[in-house]
Amino acid sequence: MEPSKVILYYCFTPLSDPDAIRLWQKELCENLNLKGRILISKHGINGTVGGDMSSVIAYVKQTRKYLPFKKIDFKWSEGTGDDFPRLMIKVRDEVVSFGAPDELIVDENGVVGGGIHLKPKQVNQLVEERGDEVVFFDGRNQFEARIGKFKNAIVPEVATTREFVAELESGKYDHLKDRPIVSYCTGGIRCEVLSSVMKNRGFKEVYQIDGGIVRYAEEFGSDGLWEGSLYIFDKRMNQEFGKDPKTLGECDHCSAPTSKFYNCANLACRKLILLCENCKDNNIATNCSPKHADLIYK
Numbered sequence: 001m002e003p004s005k006v007i008l009y010y011c012f013t014p015l016s017d018p019d020a021i022r023l024w025q026k027e028l029c030e031n032l033n034l035k036g037r038i039l040i041s042k043h044g045i046n047g048t049v050g051g052d053m054s055s056v057i058a059y060v061k062q063t064r065k066y067l068p069f070k071k072i073d074f075k076w077s078e079g080t081g082d083d084f085p086r087l088m089i090k091v092r093d094e095v096v097s098f099g100a101p102d103e104l105i106v107d108e109n110g111v112v113g114g115g116i117h118l119k120p121k122q123v124n125q126l127v128e129e130r131g132d133e134v135v136f137f138d139g140r141n142q143f144e145a146r147i148g149k150f151k152n153a154i155v156p157e158v159a160t161t162r163e164f165v166a167e168l169e170s171g172k173y174d175h176l177k178d179r180p181i182v183s184y185c186t187g188g189i190r191c192e193v194l195s196s197v198m199k200n201r202g203f204k205e206v207y208q209i210d211g212g213i214v215r216y217a218e219e220f221g222s223d224g225l226w227e228g229s230l231y232i233f234d235k236r237m238n239q240e241f242g243k244d245p246k247t248l249g250e251c252d253h254c255s256a257p258t259s260k261f262y263n264c265a266n267l268a269c270r271k272l273i274l275l276c277e278n279c280k281d282n283n284i285a286t287n288c289s290p291k292h293a294d295l296i297y298k
Contacts, residue, residue, distance in 0.1 A: 004079030006036075006050035006234065007060065008214065010095065010189040012110045013044050013068040018091045021045065025063075026089050032059055035084035037233075039095045043106045045069070046095040046189055048233065050083040068108065075187055075214045083234040096193050099162040103200065104193060115183060115195025115206040120216040120224070123182060123209055127225065135176055136225075139164075139185035139194040143272060147238060147249040147259045148213075148228030150184060161190060168201050180205045186230065188212035217241035229259035237261045251276040 015021055018040045025038055029049060034056065036049030049059065056076075064070050093101040105112040118126065127134050136153035138145050145155040154176075156167045167173075181203055183191040191208035198206050209216055217226050221242025228248035229238045238259050247257040256276040264273045 002052045002054060004050060004081040004083070005053045005056045006048065006077050006079040006083055006236075007056055008048045008075040008077070008187045009072050010046040010187065010192075011044045011069050011072045012095075012106045012192060013108055014106055015040065015042055015044060015068070018042055022089050022091050024066075026087070028059060028062055029087050029089070032056075034059055035087045037084070038089040040089070040091050041093060041095045041101070043101075043104055044095055048084075049087075050079045050234070073211060075211065077214075077232075077239060080236060083236060085235075094193075096190050097161055098164055098193050098197060100165055100193075100197065104196060111192045111196055113196050113199060114192055115181075115199065115208040117210040118182070118207050119210050120219040123207075123216065124220075124224065126180065126182070126207070130180060134180050134182060137176075137181050137183045137194075137198075139183045139190045140231075144186075144231040146274060147247075147261070148226065148230050149248070150182075151225050151227055153184075161193075164194060165197060168198060174202075177203050178205075180207065182207045182209065184209045184216075185212050186232065187214050222246065231261065249274050251279055253279045 021040050032051065032055040034049045034051040036047065038045065038047035038049065050056070060074050064072060136150040138149055138153050138155045141160060142155060142158055149155060156164065158164055158167050181198065183195050183198070183206065185191045188208065188211050191212065195206045195208045213226060213230055216224065217230065218241065220226065222245045223242060226241070227246045229240045229245060231237065232239050238261065240259070247259055249257065249259050251258050252274050254276060256278065258274055258276040260275060260280070261272045262275050262280065264271050
């Protein structure tokens, strides 16, 4: 049986006809029997798709034939064959929904005025050179950091990316504006926008990890500055790196260590809930815990 693969990718580049790109990508994915989610805007493309390895390879080759997408960095991971329920391709105002489409400027080289890209080894080098002065700033939704984050990272109190602008403008991070900020997210795309938004609001020295957590953890596993498990947006729910990753998450019912998210079975909720194996096996997911309904998921 052919192995399944999942790819995660993005590209910021001006697109004059996003809907034409949508139709092309739809036909390509359907012909290759790929499923997943692709978002397209005038600023570029953001996707994660999965299927048989040969089909994914063909998809990558065909997508790179379009000149603006030639240099896309496709991040590969093992699939299960059932990672996505369907194919969804949409045109939106933003490929990452920060609620600031008119603020973002892109050219053929990517985001204009964003943070400085650092390779994983350069991230470690920056920390070695400047120590505790360096601030890791999580560019993901708050719940994602429950199971994994960089050591001593700041995790903003946001439930969606649309809340970042107001969060940054609240003043609570103004004391960091003169310090070196390393923004990070799953594959790098959210930090392309976040780093630009931060610089536009007076943060002077902003970096972003080239390839995001995925590239960093692929290189250093559990021996670097990344701790825990990585939340991912498909049926696998999380991805781990290295031989002995830490478990940062706690079961929402009994507080036992866990990195496993499940959809809450309470139909009035249906949000993500962390469960250990024992609580899952006992079907405790049918009700929200007080912690689940509290600030973490408000």
